[in-house]
Amino acid sequence: MTDIATEPNLARPLTGATLILAALLIGLGNFIVVLDSSIANVSIPHIAGSLGVSVTEATRVITFYAVADAIAVPLAGWLARRFGERRTFITAFIAFGAFSLLCGLARSLEMLVGGRVLLGLAGGLIRPLSLTLLLRVFPAEKATLATVVWAMTTTVAPIAGPILGGIISDNAGWEWIFFLNVPVAAAGAAGLFYLLRGRPELTARSPIDAVGLVLLVIWVTALQLLLDEGRNLDWFAVTQIRVLAVVAAVAFIAFLIWELTAKYPIVNLRIFRHRGFVVASVTYALSFGAFFATIVLIPLWLQQNMGYTATWAGYATGIMGIFAVLASPVIGAAAAKIDPRLIISTGVFGLALISIWRTGFTPDMTFLQMAWPMLLTGPFLMMLFIPITGLCIASVDPHEQTDAAGLSNFLRTLATAFAASLVQTGWANAARVNQSELAGAMPQGTSTIEAMVASGLSRETATTLLTNVVESQSVMLATLNMFAAIALCLAFSGALIWLAPKPNSPIDTSGRH
Known part of the structure; x- marks a missing residue:
């Protein structure tokens, strides 16, 4: 050069x-x-x-x-x-x-x-x-x-x-x-x-690594299209999805081979030889992806099924910033003195516990009941966000630190895109399964409709009302299913971080590397 x-x-x-x-x-x-x-x-x-x-x-x-x-x-x-x-x-x-x-x-x-x-x-x-x-x-x-x-x-x-x-x-x-x-x-x-x-x-x-860039664009785009379109096209039963899967797999393998042999790779994959970086960056991607899945799911659920306006759905999601801002200086000071793995693990396990808390949500809960878990999300999120990049950077050689910062953020951002698609796919599938199970578990459905007709409702109205109840409950159960899955992902991430070696000195959170 x-x-x-x-x-x-x-x-x-x-x-x-x-x-x-x-x-x-x-x-x-x-x-x-x-x-x-x-x-x-x-x-x-x-x-x-x-x-x-x-x-x-x-x-x-x-x-x-x-x-x-x-x-x-x-x-x-x-x-x-x-x-x-x-x-x-x-x-x-x-x-x-x-x-x-x-x-x-x-x-x-x-x-x-x-x-x-x-x-x-x-x-x-x-x-x-x-x-x-x-x-x-x-x-x-x-x-x-x-x-x-x-x-x-x-x-x-x-x-x-x-x-x-x-x-x-x-x-x-x-x-x-x-x-x-x-x-x-x-x-x-x-x-x-x-x-x-x-x-x-x-x-x-x-x-510039033009070949690496083209391969990166191809495999990432193909995989994202697969995740977005798969739920609408019956997944691998459709030729289009199978083609996207093959394109994503081939381009990804070619990308790995090219980047590991290129003189000036656009993504320096060689830093994955550091165990600490692998563990920290995967923890970052999984944890932030799970968090992002939550803030995609909750506004959709509130507006589609709980009758919230976009404004109130925004309030319900955004209030986590109150405690996040207040806690940031304390967490930043602690990150320079305490083992960052302990701070990260505590934060991620805290997010997992909050997701478990949400599995107790009901259709008739109040805004305040919804607000408390979101308020407490802020400090735990900061316990992940503040020390994790520093740990990624501290895990590699000095001349690789810029690459480490960029790659960890690339993985985090990519995880948010994939998480948004996956949580919606899981939500829709769980709702369909739950609806079938609820309908099958209602042997008295016909008699319920007859009773509603006897009370003065038309048969069409009675059928619609009962169907709406089943659909509402199936979506509620699907939402709780997703919160449980997110909690499992976060619990895994909180334990995973302990596989990273302990830094020899306090991590540098200044960003000047």
Whole structure:
């Protein structure tokens, strides 16, 4: 690789008001990207109704955004080296606003999903580069403060997403969850262009692993399509699903072989030789995927079966941020002193216990009864989120730490896409099975209908009422089934982390590696 520097040295850190404003605008970029990963969760019923598709089909808006985000993450480093971190970030910021406008103008599911894919690609560049830029503009001695800014935007955004999404969808229309990104992105990009103008950057003619990138896109997209379409097309009974399975498998195997032999791999798979990294990154992906499955499932269940509006479904999901924000400083301080495996395990087991708590939910529960488990989710989530990336990075050699951070985040983002598809598939299948079992366990169904007819109802009305009761109970049981499955996944992850070796020293949570 031949490096051609445009300037002899990187720019000095910023100071004073310029530093504060630049940090806020960089953090804002990360905020709207992470916000868009959850803001659509409570808007899915609105989107489905507006575009004339099923709720299941509309959830592609969530899954394909996450897939595109994950695919773009490995590209961020190459683009930053080739064109400069500042230029890449500002360009991606502008693109995010433009693609948000495209999403808001969409009048078909295909156009909206396409816009969300482009949005995810832009967001996948902004998210990792936001931390890099924050560390560039802050003095070295304030690196931890830079990380706090980044962590707070990363933490608050997915919490605010359901609340904002619900309020906007109910009062202005789902399109505005995208339109509001446009002025924010435009102002943020313009402000950063002004504040960071003239700052020297190092650029280099860096080779890109085009073959690896193409194989990555093929296997990830094929697998996601398989998960999304399989539940609608009777899985492997349909040729299309079998073809997708073969394409995903072949492309994945080719991807592994290519990346392990390439001189400049787009994903450095060699770091999987470190047991600590494997355990920490798998724990991260499984735990966060299980958590994300919960925040996809709960808003859908509340709106479709509990009569909640999008706004109140957003409140029910977003309130976990209250204790999460309050607990973050304490957990951050503890992570520098206590074995991170203990903190992570406690957090993940706590999330598992909360999921077990949810298996006791009933159709007539109040908002407050629903709120308590979600409130307590926040601190346990922070016990996972704060130390896990540091443990991933501490498990590899110093020259591999950037790759470790990128790959662990790639796996986490990919897990959210797969989890969203899997939980909906499991939910739908469990509801069908439960409905059949409930119907078979009602030998008095005919006599119940006759009694309702005798009380003055028409036979059609009586049959409809009884069918609705069976369907409602089957969905309720399916929801509890999913909470139980999520609890098992979290319990496994909480135990898995102990297979990682104990770090020799406190993990570095500053993000400067």
